[in-house]
Amino acid sequence: xxxxxxxxxxxxxxxxxxxxxxxxxxxxxxxxxxxxxxxxxxxxxxxxxxxxxxxxxxxxxxxxxxxxxxxxxxxxxxxxxxxxxxxxxxxxxxxxxxxxxxxxxxxxxxxxxxxxxxxxxxxxxxxxxxxxxxxxxxxxxxxxxxxxxxxxxxxxxxxxxxxxxxxxxxxxxxxxxxxxxxxxxxxxxxxxxxxx
Numbered sequence: 534x535x536x537x538x539x540x541x542x543x544x545x546x547x548x549x550x551x552x553x554x555x556x557x558x559x560x561x562x563x564x565x566x567x568x569x570x571x572x573x574x575x576x577x578x579x580x581x582x583x584x585x586x587x588x589x590x591x592x593x594x595x596x597x598x599x600x601x602x603x604x605x606x607x608x609x610x611x612x613x614x615x616x617x618x619x620x621x622x623x624x625x626x627x628x629x630x631x632x633x634x635x636x637x638x639x640x641x642x643x644x645x646x647x648x649x650x651x652x653x654x655x656x657x658x659x660x661x662x663x664x665x666x667x668x669x670x671x672x673x674x675x676x677x678x679x680x681x682x683x684x685x686x687x688x689x690x691x692x693x694x695x696x697x698x699x700x701x702x703x704x705x706x707x708x709x710x711x712x713x714x715x716x717x718x719x720x721x722x723x724x725x726x727x728x729x
Contacts, residue, residue: 561589611684612707613691614718618684630680631721632658633703633728640665651725655679655702660725673725679703702728 557563564582573579592598605621614628632653640649649665652658656679663669680697691698699706703726707714719726
């Protein structure tokens with residue numbers, strides 16, 4: 534059996550894992566920085582970097598590596614905000630859903646007698662305005678978002694999420710036409726979102 538078709542050796546993989554766990558994730562960016570800053574000044578250093586780059590290039594040719602890169606960069610549909618995302622660029626603040634407010638709920642409050650407040654239709658959060666109709670929001674910056682977290686393809690993640698579950702307001706379920714989701718969420722902006 535050739536070395537190309539022989540099964541991977543567990544002890545060899547364990548040794549590789551041990552070495553990799555000590556290498557910083559930023560190694561590629563660090564090597565680029567060394568080259569850009571012209572900090573590689575000896576033949577011995579350039580030989581080591583050349584071996585590293587050749588090894589990294591060989592890894593990128595492996596079918597298993599190509600498969601995980603394809604999975605990480607494949608476009609996916611978020612069933613919460615209905616945006617397209619990739620696993621590679623999915624982090625704890627990728628999926629952002631703003632509050633959606635109804636028309637004026639009452640007058641007074643922190644804005645004084647001329648102030649107004651608006652209740653979010655999505656979750657009940659209260660937006661306060663200094664003077665009714667003046668768009669001078671007292672707490673918009675501190676109110677936060679209705680939901681901020683990871684994108685997901687898992688409907689159960691959304692159904693079981695108490696703070697970011699389906700609510701028929703700003704987190705609608707997928708609606709399909711010709712096999713494609715046509716549902717949309719609200720765009721986050723600097724101004725509050727109203728749906729009166």
